Amino acid sequence: MSFDTTGLVAYVNGEYKPLSEASVSIFDHGFLYGDGVFEGMRVFDGGLFRAELHMARIARSARSLGLAMPVDGDEIVSIIGEVVRRSDLRDAHVRPIITRGFGGPGIDPRLCPVPSLIVSAYPFPPFLGADPIKLFTSAIVRKAPRSLGAHVKSLNYLDAIVAKQQAGELGVHDAVMLDSLGAVAECTGANLFIVVGDTLVTPTTRAALPGITRRTVLEIAAEQGIDAEERDVWPMELHAADGAFVCGSGAGVVPIGSFDGRPVTYPHHPLIERIQEAYREKTRDAAYRTELYAAA
Structure with missing residues (x-):
């Protein structure tokens, strides 16, 4: 390419x-x-x-x-x-x-x-596309917080690169990375949410970047009265999720279709579609934008 x-x-x-x-x-x-x-x-x-x-x-x-x-x-x-x-x-x-x-x-x-x-x-279209994606759980562990803090967006992405390489070799889109305790951290370049009943659940930022899109999704949930939790998420919970998505500046909001070969119950969960639409609206809202071109 x-x-x-x-x-x-x-x-x-x-x-x-x-x-x-x-x-x-x-x-x-x-x-x-x-x-x-x-x-x-x-x-x-x-x-x-x-x-x-x-x-x-x-x-x-x-x-x-x-x-x-x-x-x-x-x-x-x-x-x-x-x-x-x-x-x-x-x-x-x-x-x-x-x-x-x-x-x-x-x-x-x-x-x-x-x-x-x-x-x-x-120019950079969303790097994971728009259709539900396939993920697998990598054995590569996020170094944070016992090494560099997860809030530091540094130039060293080798752990993510190796996990992404594994995903490509397995024929899936991306990898879920765990932290040193075995809890879910994030994907190689995006944060992760699951839907449990009517609640959005996302891992803490103990070993995950506090993403700007992640923050926006949590704000949308609060504005729309959607219950949301930030807590430890364990790998087996991914297999039981009603829905799931990844989010990030480079990805947007993208639904997940399967974890480790096991399909997500509702890959087009209506809650995810609400989040996607609200996120699109935010990106066009003047309150969230710095206009780079003078008005005609």
């Missing part, structure tokens, strides 16, 4: 460049050691969705690593707008990245006096 960069622009450390020419040094510690943080954001019809929450999260991630923000969140949003407009995109996935910066070999962060900032934007 090729990635067409024609006409796309990226920002790298103060310069706007064709995406195909954008690069950092091989001695940038983001490249060498995964020493950095990022966000995955969405633009829907020219509006950046929930920018303030993403900027707050990347700032928390950076603080957790003792990583200096090269500019503040408002300036990053301004850069995102310029990248999107120069790339002539109305619907896009956006990825701001902050790395420790150039420092040469050696993991000591004191070797890197200036952090790097990279922003890219590109």
